[in-house]
Structures are given as structure tokens and as C-alpha cells.
Amino acid sequence: MILSPEVLTLLILDFLFVLFTSIVFVISLQIWKSWDLNSTLASQYTLEKRSFLASTIIKFIFVIKIPLFLFFIFTLDKISNVLTGAMCGAGVLDATDVGNYLIMLKVINIYLFAFWLVLNNSDLQNPTQPYTKLKFALFSFIYILLIFEIYLEVDMFFSFEIEKLVSCCGSLYSSSSDSLISALFHVDNSLLVSLFYVNYLFLVIFYFFKNNYFFALSNTLFVINSVFSLIMFFGTYIYELPSHHCPFCFLQTDYYFVGYFLYGALFMGTFNGLVVIFKNELKYYKISMLFNSLYLVVVSLYVGVYYIRNGVLLSPM
Amino acid sequence: MIELKDINKIYQVNKYNKVVALKGINLSIKEGSVVVLKGASGSGKSTILSLIAALGKPTSGEVVVDSVHISKLTDNFASAFRSKNIGIVFQKYNLISSLSVKENIILPLIPSNPDALELEKKLQKVLEMFEIVDKKEILVKNLSGGQQQRVAIARAYIDNPKIIIADEPTANLDEKLSLRFIEILRGLKQENKTIIVATHDPLFFGLDFVDEEIEIKDGHLV
Amino acid sequence: MKKMINFYLLEYAIGSLVRQKSKNIFITIILSLLTFLLTAVFFITSSIRYELNQTVDALPEIIVAQTKGGKHYDIDVSKADSILSITGINSAIPRVWGYYYFKNAGVNFSLVGVGEFEDDYKEILENGLLIGRGVRDVLKKSYFKEYFNFILSDGSLLKLDIKGEFDADTELESNDMILMSKDNLRKIFDIDETKATDIVVSVANPDEVQTVASKIQLLFPNTRIITKNDLKISYQNIFDYKGGVFLALFIISLFTFFIIIYDKASGLTSEQTREIGILKAVGFTIEDILKEKFYEGIIISLFAYIIGVILAFTFVYIFNAPLLQNIFTGYSELKTSFTLPFILDIQTLVIVFFLSVPIYISATIIPSWRVATMDAEEVMR
Numbered sequence: 061m062i063l064s065p066e067v068l069t070l071l072i073l074d075f076l077f078v079l080f081t082s083i084v085f086v087i088s089l090q091i092w093k094s095w096d097l098n099s100t101l102a103s104q105y106t107l108e109k110r111s112f113l114a115s116t117i118i119k120f121i122f123v124i125k126i127p128l129f130l131f132f133i134f135t136l137d138k139i140s141n142v143l144t145g146a147m148c149g150a151g152v153l154d155a156t157d158v159g160n161y162l163i164m165l166k167v168i169n170i171y172l173f174a175f176w177l178v179l180n181n182s183d184l185q186n187p188t189q190p191y192t193k194l195k196f197a198l199f200s201f202i203y204i205l206l207i208f209e210i211y212l213e214v215d216m217f218f219s220f221e222i223e224k225l226v227s228c229c230g231s232l233y234s235s236s237s238d239s240l241i242s243a244l245f246h247v248d249n250s251l252l253v254s255l256f257y258v259n260y261l262f263l264v265i266f267y268f269f270k271n272n273y274f275f276a277l278s279n280t281l282f283v284i285n286s287v288f289s290l291i292m293f294f295g296t297y298i299y300e301l302p303s304h305h306c307p308f309c310f311l312q313t314d315y316y317f318v319g320y321f322l323y324g325a326l327f328m329g330t331f332n333g334l335v336v337i338f339k340n341e342l343k344y345y346k347i348s349m350l351f352n353s354l355y356l357v358v359v360s361l362y363v364g365v366y367y368i369r370n371g372v373l374l375s376p377m
Numbered sequence: 378m379i380e381l382k383d384i385n386k387i388y389q390v391n392k393y394n395k396v397v398a399l400k401g402i403n404l405s406i407k408e409g410s411v412v413v414l415k416g417a418s419g420s421g422k423s424t425i426l427s428l429i430a431a432l433g434k435p436t437s438g439e440v441v442v443d444s445v446h447i448s449k450l451t452d453n454f455a456s457a458f459r460s461k462n463i464g465i466v467f468q469k470y471n472l473i474s475s476l477s478v479k480e481n482i483i484l485p486l487i488p489s490n491p492d493a494l495e496l497e498k499k500l501q502k503v504l505e506m507f508e509i510v511d512k513k514e515i516l517v518k519n520l521s522g523g524q525q526q527r528v529a530i531a532r533a534y535i536d537n538p539k540i541i542i543a544d545e546p547t548a549n550l551d552e553k554l555s556l557r558f559i560e561i562l563r564g565l566k567q568e569n570k571t572i573i574v575a576t577h578d579p580l581f582f583g584l585d586f587v588d589e590e591i592e593i594k595d596g597h598l599v
Numbered sequence: 600m601k602k603m604i605n606f607y608l609l610e611y612a613i614g615s616l617v618r619q620k621s622k623n624i625f626i627t628i629i630l631s632l633l634t635f636l637l638t639a640v641f642f643i644t645s646s647i648r649y650e651l652n653q654t655v656d657a658l659p660e661i662i663v664a665q666t667k668g669g670k671h672y673d674i675d676v677s678k679a680d681s682i683l684s685i686t687g688i689n690s691a692i693p694r695v696w697g698y699y700y701f702k703n704a705g706v707n708f709s710l711v712g713v714g715e716f717e718d719d720y721k722e723i724l725e726n727g728l729l730i731g732r733g734v735r736d737v738l739k740k741s742y743f744k745e746y747f748n749f750i751l752s753d754g755s756l757l758k759l760d761i762k763g764e765f766d767a768d769t770e771l772e773s774n775d776m777i778l779m780s781k782d783n784l785r786k787i788f789d790i791d792e793t794k795a796t797d798i799v800v801s802v803a804n805p806d807e808v809q810t811v812a813s814k815i816q817l818l819f820p821n822t823r824i825i826t827k828n829d830l831k832i833s834y835q836n837i838f839d840y841k842g843g844v845f846l847a848l849f850i851i852s853l854f855t856f857f858i859i860i861y862d863k864a865s866g867l868t869s870e871q872t873r874e875i876g877i878l879k880a881v882g883f884t885i886e887d888i889l890k891e892k893f894y895e896g897i898i899i900s901l902f903a904y905i906i907g908v909i910l911a912f913t914f915v916y917i918f919n920a921p922l923l924q925n926i927f928t929g930y931s932e933l934k935t936s937f938t939l940p941f942i943l944d945i946q947t948l949v950i951v952f953f954l955s956v957p958i959y960i961s962a963t964i965i966p967s968w969r970v971a972t973m974d975a976e977e978v979m980r
């Protein structure tokens with residue numbers, strides 16, 4: 061078990077989240093059971109008021125969750141100094157059975173929270189509040205995921221054994237290990253990269269046709285394609301090492317924290333791309349395209365600059 | 378157009394005590410008209426005003442303003458409705474006494490996150506209109522009753538509402554100031570505002586620019 | 600594009616804070632104290648950790664110590680040669696050193712022996728001493744200025760001259776140190792020529808430390824092998840642990856603080872209730888009022904956070920943290936007498952931020968919501 065100040069801070073805030081989201085969960089159940097906007101009963105007025113408490117709490121948690129996620133990654137990096145063998149956050153995550161699921165769950169939850177807030181916003185802009193029951197049903201689901209996330213996080217921090225040797229990211233993300241990601245090594249790089257660019261082309265097409273469902277679908281795929289091609293191809297140009305496939309190391313100082321920028325742009329781009337399901341407004345299409353393009357340009361630049369400087373690519377495509 | 382249809386309003390004071398404030402009220406007020414609601418204290422005038430301003434909900438019946446059922450609005454939409462349509466001059470003015478005249482008057486503009494220039498323009502206009510330009514930075518608690526009342530009207534007027542509501546506006550004024558207030562109302566009538574005044578002050582009875590006088594007694598119209 | 604911050608609302612929020620002066624000053628003081636304490640503790644630990652890491656970095660990569668049944672004994676000097684035969688090793692040098700208890704002052708000195716080949720220390724080879732600054736101050740109090748008498752195991756005295764003092768890069772470890780020749784040290788601790796306190800091993804490639812360590816262990820099963828990394832981790836753990844204890848105390852204070860804030864934010868005067876009614880009557884929505892309350896919360900908590908951090912800075916780096924630093928250093932009296940090196944530790948600032956601002960805001964959520972959803976009907980009366 062590791063009980064550093066960083067970990068304790070995360071645990072304290074987790075506790076706070078559980079406390080507050082549980083309040084929201086109870087409100088969600090009440091609303092699901094007896095919400096009726098046409099009713100003039102006092103109980104309905106109470107529910108209307110409580111729905112504001114719920115959305116305030118969710119907003120609050122979302123706003124904290126984003127910087128806290130970065131802090132979480134920082135903490136992992138710091139723990140990697142203590143765990144023998146781990147050189148960055150990836151090794152730390154792998155030191156426990158749950159680490160990799162935890163990080164995925166964290167990302168999914170951030171998307172879901174953001175999604176909930178957009179839904180809430182469109183709901184409140186309509187006098188008939190058409191999505192109220194839906195949004196609280198959705199929240200009950202998010203609540204379960206969040207509790208699971210916190211459970212995994214607590215479990216992870218309690219199951220670290222400092223003496224245990226862990227693998228570093230070099231061996232984690234290589235063809236010899238048997239993790240999920242290593243399956244990727246059997247896929248051709250050129251295929252991954254082409255998929256990435258073709259996917260972007262689809263984004264552009266649906267942007268011009270303003271087809272919200274296909275635009276959102278392309279964005280979902282874009283997250284997956286981007287992360288895979290980043291690990292397998294673009295990342296190696298950031299490290300300038302053909303064998304270094306780690307989605308965490310470029311979050312560190314040595315690479316000017318470019319990872320935060322890349323993941324941030326990808327989040328902003330794809331998230332706004334998903335929002336169009338609910339709000340078919342030009343604004344979201346634009347923001348989405350802007351950030352997705354920014355992401356694409358930056359990763360491509362890494363490859364381009366390397367090629368210009370060295371006249372060759374890192375590995376044959 | 379403001380319409381009250383079969384309005385009943387019962388205040389639940391506590392578990393055992395109810396007050397029936399309004400019984401079967403039907404009323405309609407045309408746009409641009411000036412209406413005086415008269416009746417003894419406790420007859421239900423303020424209650425009617427609060428329903429029109431969507432500050433409260435009727436126990437039964439409907440309030441419709443410009444074909445919006447305001448008695449059905451949620452709290453937020455009620456606020457938005459007031460912000461857009463209604464300016465209220467309260468009986469006790471309801472100013473925040475430790476804020477300056479300016480700070481009080483601009484309150485209705487704040488939620489829209491106004492541009493500074495535009496705000497100053499609006500502010501200057503009402504300060505001049507209600508003759509309180511020199512009082513701009515003075516704390517409200519240091520003003521006289523008549524000045525406070527003009528600040529209250531300026532606040533009600535600044536966001537250019539269609540409907541202006543005044544509850545016992547002259548209750549705390551002497552006759553001279555009361556007549557001055559009446560002149561202000563006359564000016565507003567010229568701007569085609571709908572004006573509803575609840576009062577039992579005889580100065581308001583039989584005025585030439587008032588379109589209708591409605592008398593109420595123990596919660597129903599006479 | 601709409602402006603992100605509503606400055607008029609912000610102005611209103613500030614005014615509203617000022618109008619309830621006494622309550623808000625009280626809250627600010629408590630929150631500042633809280634952040635001050637936490638920041639100060641973290642500043643001290645990270646400074647000390649920095650010192651220790653520096654010290655550890657200067658340490659040898661591997662230390663080999665003899666054990667018998669888990670107890671520490673002197674090691675055969677000859678083992679150094681056997682160790683040297685392992686591939687990848689640069690050097691294996693026997694060391695003699697130990698703690699000497701100076702009864703007069705009730706403190707321990709670390710005595711370290713210097714070998715014949717270390718040119719820097721020629722001057723003390725005969726019967727000389729080099730001492731750390733802390734040692735100098737202690738000896739002065741006992742009127743030893745030019746020499747010092749060590750008591751040998753047979754009760755006789757060994758008089759050695761003080762040749763000077765040394766400045767070291769890190770003060771924590773060297774403050775209590777005395778350097779002398781190995782021969783004199785052997786006399787003091789009664790160690791014969793074939794024995795040494797331990798053997799230090801340096802390795803050519805840092806990545807191989809772990810492998811080399813296990814090879815030595817295989818060669819001499821009853822020795823204890825300590826790598827530099829082991830030391831680093833144990834230091835880190837000690838400090839994380841002590842910081843953790845403080846954090847546990849902090850959690851309790853935080854909880855108390857939460858309750859106080861909750862209580863303070865819930866208690867509304869009739870004047871405040873009326874104000875909210877007025878705001879709603881002139882068109883503020885629930886969100887507008889929540890936003891105003893949020894502004895109030897952010898202003899007061901950020902302000903208190905900044906004050907707390909500044910206070911902690913002053914306390915730790917200008918006044919050198921009286922009282923608090925003893926808790927973390929106090930192994931022996933001597934070791935506390937060092938100045939804390941200035942480390943701007945962003946991570947600490949982030950941790951303290953997460954533990955103050957969001958906690959404060961969260962404590963005001965429910966009270967603010969109560970206020971914002973109050974019925975406005977009463978303003979008409």
C-alpha cells in the first residue's frame with residue numbers, strides 16, 4: 061500500500077465524490093419515480109428544486125475531475141519512482157491488475173459527465189424539460205460507473221507492493237508481452253495510419269453534410285484510431301525511438317508535456333463531435349473539427365519534421 | 378394582454394391554518410392600459426400582483442400573459458419571464474440599503490452579463506428620467522423616502538419591461554411626493570407600458586389617464 | 600463569443616462578501632490557517648527530502664555489510680577482492696566508520712575514516728581531524744577548540760588535533776561528521792586491520808546495480824546488500840509516512856472545517872433572505888444565484904489559499920520553520936541545525952489547492968442551493 065500525500069488527497073476527494081454523488085443518486089431515483097412537470101403538488105416543486113442541487117453537484121464534480129485526472133497521471137508518474145522497475149505511469153498502472161481498466165474508466169466517465177451536462181443544458185432550455193427523466197436515468201448509470209471507478213482506484217492504491225518488481229513501459233508495449241495492446245503489433249502500421257487519415261476524411265465529409273449521427277460515429281471511431289496510431293506510429297516519432305510505444309511517457313517534462321496537449325485536443329475535438337447528437341448546431345461541428353484537425357496536424361508534424369531532419373522514416377511503413 | 382382565469386389562492390400558513398386570499402378571480406388587462414387595483418388592506422391586492430409577476434402560483438386557475446401560461450412555468454422560466462416582461466415597484470421599495478443607487482438600479486441587467494458601455498447608457502437614461510443623476514454613487518440608506526422610491530422605479534424601468542407593477546407606491550410618501558409619482562406614471566402611460574397599481578390611496582381614484590379601476594374585497598372582485 | 604466572467608456579478612459577489620464582514624473574515628482566517636499548516640508541512644518535507652536525496656545520490660551504489668544471525672558485524676577486508684572479481688564492478692573499497700557518543704553534550708558524532716590514497720585529506724592523516732559545522736559548535740561549548748579527546752575502549756584517551764572544518768553540499772548529513780585517518784578510527788572503535796565496517800561497491804553501468812547486487816548476495820549469503828535505490832525508497836517512505844500522519848490530522852481539521860462552513864453558510868439573516876427574494880424578483884434565475892454564490896466561494900477560498908501559501912513561504916524559507924521542522928528532522932540535536940534549501944514544489948501547491956478550494960466550495964453547495972431555490976413570493980409582503 062502506498063499512502064503518500066498525493067494518494068491521500070485523491071482518496072479524500074474520492075470520498076467527497078461518493079458522498080455528493082450518492083445524494084444525486086437518491087434524487088435521481090426520486091425523479092425517476094415521480095417526476096411530473098404538470099403536477100401542482102408540493103412534492104413536484106420539491107423535486108424541481110432538488111434537480112438543481114443534482115445538476116450543481118454534477119457540474120462541480122466534473123469541473124474538479126478534469127484537473128484531478130491530470131493530477132492522477134502526475135501521481136502515477138511520481139509513484140513510478142518508488143516502484144522498482146517502473147519508469148513512468150504505464151508501468152505503475154500495470155503493477156496492479158486493475159490499473160489499465162481504471163484509466164479507461166476514468167476517461168469514459170469524463171466523457172459521460174460532459175455529455176450529461178450538455179444534455180442537462182438542452183433540457184433546461186426547453187420549458188417542458190423533455191429530457192429530465194432521461195438525464196437522471198443516465199446519471200444513475202454514470203453513478204454506478206463512478207463508484208466502480210473509485211472502488212478500482214482505492215483498490216489500486218491499496219494493492220501496490222513497493223518491493224515487487226514491475227515491468228516498465230518498454231516491455232509493456234512491445235510485441236512480446238501478452239496484453240491487449242500487444243495484439244496491435246500484429247497489425248500493419250501502414251494500415252493503422254491509413255485508417256487514421258481515412259477516418260479524418262470521413263469527419264470532413266460529414267462535417268460538410270452536417271449529418272449529426274454519422275459525424276458523432278466518425279468521432280467515436282476517431283478516438284480509437286487516434287489512440288492506436290499514436291501508440292504504434294506517431295508516438296515513436298515523439299520519442300524518436302522506433303521501439304518506444306508508450307502512451308504515457310510523453311506526458312513527462314522530457315517531451316515538453318506534449319501529451320497533455322494531444323490528449324486535450326483529442327478530447328475537445330471528439331467530445332464536441334459527440335455533442336451534435338443532442339445539439340445539431342454549427343458551433344459544435346466547428347469546435348470539433350478545429351481540435352481534431354489540430355491534433356492531426358501536430359502528430360503529422362512530428363513525422364514530417366523527423367523526415368525533413370533525417371531524410372528517412374523511423375521504420376519502413 | 379394579461380388574463381386571470383378562475384383564480385383561487387390559498388396560503389397554507391401552517392399545518393392547521395389556511396388563509397383564503399383570492400376566490401374565483403377573473404380579470405383581463407389590455408396591453409398599454411393603466412389599471413388601479415383598490416381595496417382595503419388584506420383584501421388580496423398584493424397577491425394578485427404576485428401572480429401576474431409569476432412570483433407565486435395560484436392554487437387553482439390560470440394566469441396567461443401574452444398567451445404564455447405563466448402559472449405553469451418552472452422557477453427558472455418564471456425568472457426569465459420577469460426579467461423580460463415585468464418591472465416591480467415594491468411597497469417597501471425592496472432596495473438593498475447598503476448598495477449605492479447605481480448598484481441597485483443595474484441589478485436586473487446583471488444576469489445578461491451586459492457590456493459596460495451599453496449598461497452605462499441605460500443607467501444614464503433612467504437616472505436622468507427619474508432625476509437622480511446626482512445620487513448615482515450614494516448609498517441607498519442615505520436617501521430620503523421619495524428618492525428611494527424613484528430609485529425603485531428606475532430599477533423597475535431600466536430593462537424596458539412591457540408591464541410595470543406598483544404595490545402601494547404612495548404609502549410612505551406625503552401628498553406632494555405622491556402627486557409627483559402620479560405624474561411619473563402618466564409619463565410611462567405615454568410610452569405605452571401596461572401599468573398596474575395596487576393602492577388604497579384616494580389620490581389614485583378618478584385619474585384621467587387610468588383606464589380601469591378594479592375594486593376587490595376579501596379576495597373577490599366587486 | 601460571450602464573456603466568460605460576468606464582472607457585474609463578480610462585483611456584486613464581492614460587495615456581498617464585504618457586507619457580511621465578520622462572518623467572512625472568520626472563515627478566511629480559518630481556511631488560511633489550514634492551508635498554511637498543510638503547505639508548511641509539505642514545504643519542509645520536500646526540502647528535507649531534497650537534502651536527503653542529494654545525500655543519497657552521493658552515496659555508493661552498493662553497500663555490503665556482514666551479518667551474523669541478522670546482526671551487524673565487521674566485515675573481512677579480503678571480501679573486497681572477491682567482490683572485485685565480479686564483472687561490471689569498478690571498485691570495492693572497505694570503509695571504517697561509526698557513531699561516537701559524546702557524553703558531555705549527549706549527542707552522536709559520525710566518525711568517518713579516510714584512506715591513505717585520498718589526497719584531499721592529507722593534512723589529517725597523522726593525528727588530525729576535519730569536523731562539520733555542527734560538531735564545531737558543540738565542541739566549542741565544551742571548550743574543545745584545538746583538539747579533542749576520544750575515549751578508547753580500554754579507557755585511555757586519544758588526543759587528535761582539529762585541523763579545520765568542511766563545507767559540504769548538503770548540510771543534513773555532514774553537519775555531525777568528523778573525518779580522521781582510518782588508523783585512528785580503528786583505534787577508537789577497536790577494529791583490527793583485517794576488518795572493516797562495510798564494503799562499498801561502485802558499478803560501471805547503473806542499470807546493472809540490481810544484477811550485481813544479487814551476484815554478491817550469491818557469493819556471500821550471510822551479508823546484507825543495500826543498494827542506493829533501497830535507501831532512496833526508505834527515505835521517501837519515511838517522509839511520505841510523516842507527511843501522511845499530518846495529512847490524517849489535516850483530514851480531521853478539514854472535516855471540522857467542512858461542518859463550520861456548512862453551518863456558517865446555512866445561517867441566513869432575514870436581511871439576506873430578503874436580498875435573494877429581491878434578486879429573484881428582478882429576474883435572477885436559480886443558476887444566476889448559484890453562480891453568484893460560487894463566485895463568493897471562489898473569491899474567499901482562493902484568497903485564503905494564497906494567504907496561506909504566502910504565510911507558509913515566509914515561515915519556512917525566511918524564518919526557517921521554527922518548531923515544525925524539529926518534528927521532521929530531530930534524529931539528534933545536531934541534525935536540526937541546518938537551513939532548509941529553497942525548493943519550489945509545484946506538486947505541493949497543487950495538493951494543497953485540491954485540499955482547500957474544492958473542499959470549501961463543496962461545503963457551500965447545499966447551503967447555496969437552499970438559498971437559490973427559496974420561494975420569492977415573500978418579497979411581495
Ligand SMILES: Nc1ncnc2c1ncn2[C@@H]1O[C@H](COP(=O)(O)OP(=O)(O)O)[C@@H](O)[C@H]1O
Nearest residue numbers: 388390396398417418419420421422423424425
Ligand atoms: N405569504 C403569505 N402567507 C400567508 N398568508 C398570506 C401571505 N401573503 C398574504 N397572506 C394573506 O392573504 C391575504 C391577502 O393579502 P394581500 O394580498 O397581501 O392583501 P393586500 O395587498 O390587499 O393588503 C391577507 O389575509 C394576508 O394575511
Ligand SMILES: [Mg+2]
Nearest residue numbers: 419422423544
Ligand atoms: Mg399589499
